[in-house]
Amino acid sequence: MTEKLTTRALNRATLHRQFLLDxxxxxxxxxxxxxxxxxxxxxxxxxxxxxxxxxxxxxxxxxxxxxxxxxxxxxxxxxxxxxxxxxxxxxxxxxxxxxxxxxxxxxxxxxxxxxxxxxxxxxxxxxxxxxxxxxxxxxxxxxxxxxxxxxxxxxxxxxxxxxxxxxxxxxxxxxxxxxxxxxxxxxxxGPVGPAATIEEFVRRYLAAFGPASVKDVQTWAGMSRLKPVVEAMDLRVFTDERGRTLYDLPDAPRPDPDTPAPARFLPEFDNLLLGHDDRTRVISDEDYRRGIIIGGKPTLLVDGFVHGTWKIARDGLDVEVFRPLTRAQQADVRAEGARLLGFAGVAGDVRL
Structure with missing residues (x-):
């Protein structure tokens, strides 16, 4: 029987491969x-x-x-x-x-x-x-x-x-x-080496974005007709909560779905949000309809999912959250936001 992966399991697997858990x-x-x-x-x-x-x-x-x-x-x-x-x-x-x-x-x-x-x-x-x-x-x-x-x-x-x-x-x-x-x-x-095979291309994608469906790969790459390629490869097969067939590298890490995910500030059009056809592993359908991805707004992850947007101003960081945060989440967002301001070289407060 094919193993089913929950949305949260997909979220943690993708965040791990995107280096956003640690x-x-x-x-x-x-x-x-x-x-x-x-x-x-x-x-x-x-x-x-x-x-x-x-x-x-x-x-x-x-x-x-x-x-x-x-x-x-x-x-x-x-x-x-x-x-x-x-x-x-x-x-x-x-x-x-x-x-x-x-x-x-x-x-x-x-x-x-x-x-x-x-x-x-x-x-x-x-x-x-x-x-x-x-x-x-x-x-x-x-x-x-x-x-x-x-x-x-x-x-x-x-x-x-x-x-x-x-x-x-x-x-x-x-x-x-x-x-x-x-x-x-x-x-x-200058002179370049040989081109990759399409199979290598798919493996590289899965290492950074998997597990994923054929349509996910095609959406990310902007290509089509990859189904025969993917199905012929030596890959593990899963299903998700929506009944889609997912593929993954046999030895790829898939962390415990309960692994903590710290707050992360992502730039506009980060590929985490563009790397799949079904983006519910990182953003809910409700929040996707806000147009923040298509509109190119920087996004805030809380507990691994898009939870708001942010903008650096001359005097600090403005954060708009879509739902109330717990005290622990507020502290996490403020601490990460302060580090972001330090990187950007801007003095000021994190305004939630």
Whole structure:
């Protein structure tokens, strides 16, 4: 008989693999790789995501990794900006490339390549980006002057989807600022190793997000037709309280559902909240309908589940909770919030 996992059991398993039950003593590079990338459309959100997961994390560590080209920002999972290690970009970008191309073809800009010599176009984009990093506006203007009969904005988007490219520093370097400028992945990262297999991709996902359904994997990656792949792999099979079939690595940890879960402050679009089709393991249906995930609000976890939102102000931390907290939970949130303010370099109080 297939073992059933409660929502709370799934919650604790996922938090453990996301390093949100206990902070870990690992490098930022190791954690980014373990998580198979971090959502990064907000340039500084990964800093807060790593702070919540690593015991001794300092912002300069991630900034140095970006400057040293050991981690990069690129359009990958779900065609959104993710922070990944350089090694994982080489492993997984080729797997996602067909999806990115299909995503562009079905976008409002897909029309721009109709009748266009794609090889000539991608060669032109590559030359422009490797001459020097360029913003999307610069790319659009330059491509528009070469193909004046086509929509320049659409050409710019086509270039970023059809040519593997990455954003370059100082964008997203802590304490600095810069426009989103792009160059080719090959130019920025140099020679790369072989691409991963889709089976390796699924295993990496399960190690960071499992147990999970096929639809969970597909939602996280932005891919489709993974069911035959997953079903053919040597994985443990479970069911959840909703009757869904879940898969997991045979030796993956699944903590006791009663394991304490401390308060955690997560940044906007943290992948904990985006890594599954069924998100009830971390947020209730009621709270999901508040629009905080789609709206990109930073979230507060209490007892492992989304319980509120937060915002750093000039004079402290404002926390909005959805339901009353016990005294112990209030103390936990205040203590963690004070540590968050220390990391952010802001003096002030935690206001609940």
């Amino acid at each position: 902070r870990v003593d690992r490098s930022a590079c190791d954690v980014v790789e373990h998580l198979v990338g971090m959502q990064a459309q907000e340039p500084f959100s990964p800093y807060y995501g790593l702070w919540s997961r690593i015991g001794s994390f300092q912002a300069d560590e991630l900034g140095s990794l970006l400057l040293d080209r050991r981690v990069v920002r690129a359009s990958l999972h779900r065609a959104t900006i993710h922070l990944v290690t350089a090694a994982d970009h080489a492993r997984f970008e080729p797997l996602m490339r067909p999806f990115l191309h299909r995503r562009f073809a079905s976008s409002p800009f897909g029309f721009v390549t109709d009748g266009l010599d794609v090889d000539e176009f991608t060669a032109a984009v590559t030359a422009l980006l490797e001459e020097k990093p360029r913003t999307r506006r610069e790319i659009s203007d330059l491509l528009g002057s070469r193909w004046p009969d086509r929509d320049a904005t659409a050409l710019g988007y086509a270039g970023s989807f059809l040519v593997p490219s990455v954003q370059v520093p100082p964008r997203a370097v802590w304490g600095r600022s810069g426009a989103a400028a792009w160059t080719t992945a090959a130019h920025w990262l």
